[in-house]
Amino acid sequence: MKRSLLQTSQDSLATPTVSCSASAMHQAVVYLKTDTGINLIYCKSRVASVKKLATPRLELLVVLIGVRNLNFAQKQLHLPVNRKFLWTDNHFLVLHLIASKKPLPTFDQNRVNEITTTKDINFRYVEANQNPADLVTRGASLQDLNKCEPWWHGPKWLEDNEEA
Numbered sequence: 702m703k704r705s706l707l708q709t710s711q712d713s714l715a716t717p718t719v720s721c722s723a724s725a726m727h728q729a730v731v732y733l734k735t736d737t738g739i740n741l742i743y744c745k746s747r748v749a750s751v752k753k754l755a756t757p758r759l760e761l762l763v764v765l766i767g768v769r770n771l772n773f774a775q776k777q778l779h780l781p782v783n784r785k786f787l788w789t790d791n792h793f794l795v796l797h798l799i800a801s802k803k804p805l806p807t808f809d810q811n812r813v814n815e816i817t818t819t820k821d822i823n824f825r826y827v828e829a830n831q832n833p834a835d836l837v838t839r840g841a842s843l844q845d846l847n848k849c850e851p852w853w854h855g856p857k858w859l860e861d862n863e864e865a
Contacts, residue, residue, distance in 0.1 A: 727746065730743075734859070760791040
């Protein structure tokens with residue numbers, strides 16, 4: 702595993718990116734894109750609650766975990782950050798967070814408030830089969846992850862995406 706995340710020039714800026722997934726387990730993966738490449742820097746998994754949650758609420762919790770992880774990673778890195786992106790495979794949730802003014806139940810509204818108070822995060826949609834956080838939730842073994850380039854360095858589309 703690559704240990705150095707130092708940038709090669711003082712002018713380059715870091716772009717932390719989170720990819721989120723939900724199922725029986727919540728997963729958020731943080732990648733850092735610098736002028737030296739893209740690397741996995743942090744991931745967090747949680748087992749889903751024993752109490753059965755509706756899918757929209759589960760997705761909301763996963764995005765909240767992603768926002769918290771992105772903020773945590775930024776604080777720990779002590780690097781100048783250009784832009785932050787949070788990619789999720791729930792298109793409805795992305796639209797809801799950006800545009801909805803509809804009143805929500807208190808539990809959901811508190812989570813939406815925490816998510817939206819971080820103003821500098823750009824929310825984006827990613828297809829579920831392109832989401833690297835889904836690798837773990839689909840049951841990839843440690844041996845599979847160890848050999849998986851998209852797990853360690855993000856998916857190809859992240860590298861090619863000028864925006865991210």
